[in-house]
Amino acid sequence: MDPALRESAPRMDSAPRCQDDAILTAPGEHAVVSELQSMAYERMIPLNVSLELTLKCNIRCLHCYNFDRDTDGPACGSGEVTTAAPELSLEEIFRVMDELRAAGTLFLSLTGGEVLSSPHLFPVLDRARDLNLAVQMLSNGTLLRPGVAARLASYRNLLGVSISVYGATPEVHDAITQIRGSWRRTLEGAERLRAQGVAVRLKLIVMRPNVHEVGAMRALCDARGFPYLLDLTVTARHDGTQGSLAMRITEAELEGLYHGPLSDLIPSGRRAVDEAAFPCNCARGNAAISARGDVFPCVSVPWAAGNVRQQPFGEIWRSSPVFERIRGLKIADYPACAPCPDKAFCSRDRGAAYNASGSYTGTDPFVCAAAGVARAVADARAGEDARPVEDERRRSAPDVQLPLAVAAAR
Amino acid sequence: MTYKRDPGLPFQQLEEETIVVDPRTREVHLLNETAARVWDLLASSCSLDDLTETLAEEYDAPPEALRAGVEELLGGLREKGLLVDAAGAA
Numbered sequence A: 001m002d003p004a005l006r007e008s009a010p011r012m013d014s015a016p017r018c019q020d021d022a023i024l025t026a027p028g029e030h031a032v033v034s035e036l037q038s039m040a041y042e043r044m045i046p047l048n049v050s051l052e053l054t055l056k057c058n059i060r061c062l063h064c065y066n067f068d069r070d071t072d073g074p075a076c077g078s079g080e081v082t083t084a085a086p087e088l089s090l091e092e093i094f095r096v097m098d099e100l101r102a103a104g105t106l107f108l109s110l111t112g113g114e115v116l117s118s119p120h121l122f123p124v125l126d127r128a129r130d131l132n133l134a135v136q137m138l139s140n141g142t143l144l145r146p147g148v149a150a151r152l153a154s155y156r157n158l159l160g161v162s163i164s165v166y167g168a169t170p171e172v173h174d175a176i177t178q179i180r181g182s183w184r185r186t187l188e189g190a191e192r193l194r195a196q197g198v199a200v201r202l203k204l205i206v207m208r209p210n211v212h213e214v215g216a217m218r219a220l221c222d223a224r225g226f227p228y229l230l231d232l233t234v235t236a237r238h239d240g241t242q243g244s245l246a247m248r249i250t251e252a253e254l255e256g257l258y259h260g261p262l263s264d265l266i267p268s269g270r271r272a273v274d275e276a277a278f279p280c281n282c283a284r285g286n287a288a289i290s291a292r293g294d295v296f297p298c299v300s301v302p303w304a305a306g307n308v309r310q311q312p313f314g315e316i317w318r319s320s321p322v323f324e325r326i327r328g329l330k331i332a333d334y335p336a337c338a339p340c341p342d343k344a345f346c347s348r349d350r351g352a353a354y355n356a357s358g359s360y361t362g363t364d365p366f367v368c369a370a371a372g373v374a375r376a377v378a379d380a381r382a383g384e385d386a387r388p389v390e391d392e393r394r395r396s397a398p399d400v401q402l403p404l405a406v407a408a409a410r
Numbered sequence B: 001m002t003y004k005r006d007p008g009l010p011f012q013q014l015e016e017e018t019i020v021v022d023p024r025t026r027e028v029h030l031l032n033e034t035a036a037r038v039w040d041l042l043a044s045s046c047s048l049d050d051l052t053e054t055l056a057e058e059y060d061a062p063p064e065a066l067r068a069g070v071e072e073l074l075g076g077l078r079e080k081g082l083l084v085d086a087a088g089a090a
Helices: A031-043 A090-103 A121-130 A146-153 A170-177 A182-195 A208-224 A243-247 A251-259 A313-319 A321-327 A350-357 A365-385 B033-041 B048-058 B063-079
Strands: A048-052 A107-111 A134-139 A158-165 A200-205 A228-231 A286-289 A294-296 A405-408 B002-005 B011-014 B017-022 B027-031
Touching (some): A031 B011, A031 B027, A048 A090, A090 A121, A090 A313, A107 A121, A146 A158, A146 A182, A182 A200, A200 A208, A208 A228, A208 A243, A208 A251, A251 A365, A286 A313, A294 A313, A313 A321, A350 A365, B002 B048, B002 B063, B017 B033, B027 B033, B033 B048, B048 B063
Parallel strands (some): A048 A286, A107 A134, A134 A158, A200 A228
Antiparallel strands (some): A228 A405, A286 A294, B011 B017
């Protein structure tokens, strides 16, 4: 029985290299969780699954990746996404959750749409508790009224909630959500939930309308004592429309951020790239299920491997040609990435690549540019670090892996 | 004295090992094959004697060593707050 019980450090991680699933991740390796994720990766166990409870949302974010929120719903599909079907019923969701449990899932991320606008949320939380699943939620926070926050806090299997924030001021945030008062309600909801003892992390999505507020957004989180994650990647929508890309920051703005308010988050030095493990956790330790039952390799890659209405999840997971293809990929199968000198600084964001190029092994020019800028900053810093005068602030900055989606811990 | 695992804790079996998550302490525990078997048995209230007897039927190991190992494991699980008393209270 040696060692029968191993203690972990007091921090929760989730899937490596996948920010959407790692909603409670803070920087730094956590030995036990890293080992679990490696086991899932090697044994191909769907340890982390995102479940989209609904596409409905009470705000209308301009950058939403689901569909154009100024329309009634996804009018067309990318060819890989089911659009002309009702959302999964509660009965269907329960069946899928049972299948997930049997397939090896432990970490269940509930997402939307807005999860709190789904009538299924609390029955699903009840079911997850009964199935001993650890739950994480993504929300815009505006519906976290006192009774709701208290009810959520009663779930002992709820690891925490990630709440999206799009500005340091109500003017900027509300212009993106197109709902007046949403910034105030979001932050009030976050405070209310935290006061109930639920772990809350803010997710700061950086876009053209708020790029000038990035420093202020970080300061807001620091002042209120919230851990946060920054995400600079806005992608095309899963319904195939491109309107969200107008919100994406330019390469010049990206460069300004990396040399300015985000410079302390760029890791110094070049990281080694494990070419044998170049493919990420998609379809190995991660999967996602859309509101209409499509099974994706991760929440940001709308490449349907099957649909839980036609096949049990476990069968899709084990034998889907899409998943088998992803699992068989080697670095040489990524034609632009394999020879790229910047890959040590690249987020390798498969969602961005897929949505930009239509190919899982393709690229997104924005991601490529970001890797190049991150390398340039790191190289310049390496030169500076050789000087006798050291910058203590930089040396104590969090050591982060992903220049496009950087996590900051308090 | 009897022992039972805390029914509110998330856990999952990954082939031979079992992962137990404690959201209150934000700790994750990895149980090896034998400890995972004990965790499985602790779905119902069990005494040290019950657990030792069951494991002795399943594993080719001296009962004294099994008992000592189970006792040590139970101590660790209890110290970590992963068990409830027989009445179900944490």
